Amino acid sequence: MTLLQPHPDRLLPADPAERRIARDVYGGVADAPIYSPHGHVDARVLWDDQPFDDPAALLITPDHYVLRLLHAVGVPLNELGVEPRDGSAPAASGRDVWRRLATHWDAFLGTPVRYWFETELHDVFGLTEHPSAENADKQYDQLAAAIAEPRLRPRALFDAFRIRVLATTDDPVADLAAHAALRDDPSFTGRVLPTFRADRFFDPSGSAWVDAVHEIGAVSGVDATTHAGLLDALRARREHFIRHGATATDTGVPDPGSQPLDRADAERIHAAALAGRPVSPADAVAYRHTMLFESAAMAADDGLVMQLHPGVLRSHHRPTLARFGPDTGHDLPDLRSSFTEPLRPLLEAFGTHPRFRLVLFTVDETAFSREIAPLAGFYPSVYAGAPWWFIDTPAAIRRYREAVTDSAGFVKTSGFIDDTRAFCSIPARHDMSRRVDAGYLASLVVTHQISEDDAHRVARDLVETIPVETFRLREEARAGSGV
Structure with missing residues (x-):
């Protein structure tokens, strides 16, 4: 049986001179606090602070990185704990889900998922063997016993992980009660901040758009049956988020088009969609572009940092969407x-506005050097978001640094983004980034581009100063709707 013993020099350079420097640089930030300004952990998990129910429900089922690779090697989603919407098959038990992972453990070789898993299974749960078909039941029992212990309850882990700030992602109509309760609880010393995610209001051709408009009107107390009214309702909800500690919004769109419509055309499309009349593809795109522009206008007004990640096709396999969501x-x-x-x-209108801030993410690595870094290298408002989703890998993080540093330096980047629903993987993901960045900084030292002192300072800035400043996370920096 292969022992699970993550190597202390994992991801550090192979060259001895670089590795020595990288070890020192990494050592200076290995235990630094975590600022997680973009993630998807539910705040209620921390508010309730109940023991996690099941190892598989904690580590496998909520993590789409894990689901997609196991599905790719032939494991049906219901066998990974995902309940079919149509009741066509029962979701597997937690023990059976863990067996599926253990049986297909080698499917993750060479992937960042394997790195995250090895780190969290060893460091958080104390496992000493790689999962396998032979030890799956024994390991499941170990994990089930571990998550029943007080030290592995959500708040205890929050502290053990040294999380200083954790941002969630929330619908504009969310009441944010868990965020308020955590903020007002003197026994909880961390900060859990909501993030405003308004994508479902952007596309008037979507099947749920009409219901969304009525819902936000009811929650905000603002008549959203006109386009202007919808914008007012969104502004009201942004203020609600700011009162609950939000510092950012998050927007995922097919493309970053931002040409605004004139008011009459926006109202025409809005009225037609609300009346149930078909919205043409051209009108739907134009409306979405207008909503992106208007979101930037709101950000310039209220100071919420605007995160933008275009270029993802949601729910590519319609049968899976229909069956599993x-x-x-x-x-x-x-x-x-x-x-x-x-x-x-958008940038001509707000790119030099002193309050506006735009963090650009991509799943296209070529965009870093071709567009995002040059934009960040001119516009005071633009920041180069870290590699995200399909490219949050060790190799891609290194390529990101090489692609953006020439044009944008370090200070116009976002800090690492873990983008996860899998709570226990947060420290493993940040550790991966810190090791890769240490190696990159060491390469600059040995080629005499920066000093070792510079490398240590930048490494610390990348995990603390830069995410704090980019996402306006300083508590004293926000008062009301100001920044």
């Missing part, structure tokens, strides 16, 4: 759009 592993890159020209209307 969204976020089940089949969102895929769709790289048909660029950034520079589509964002020009």
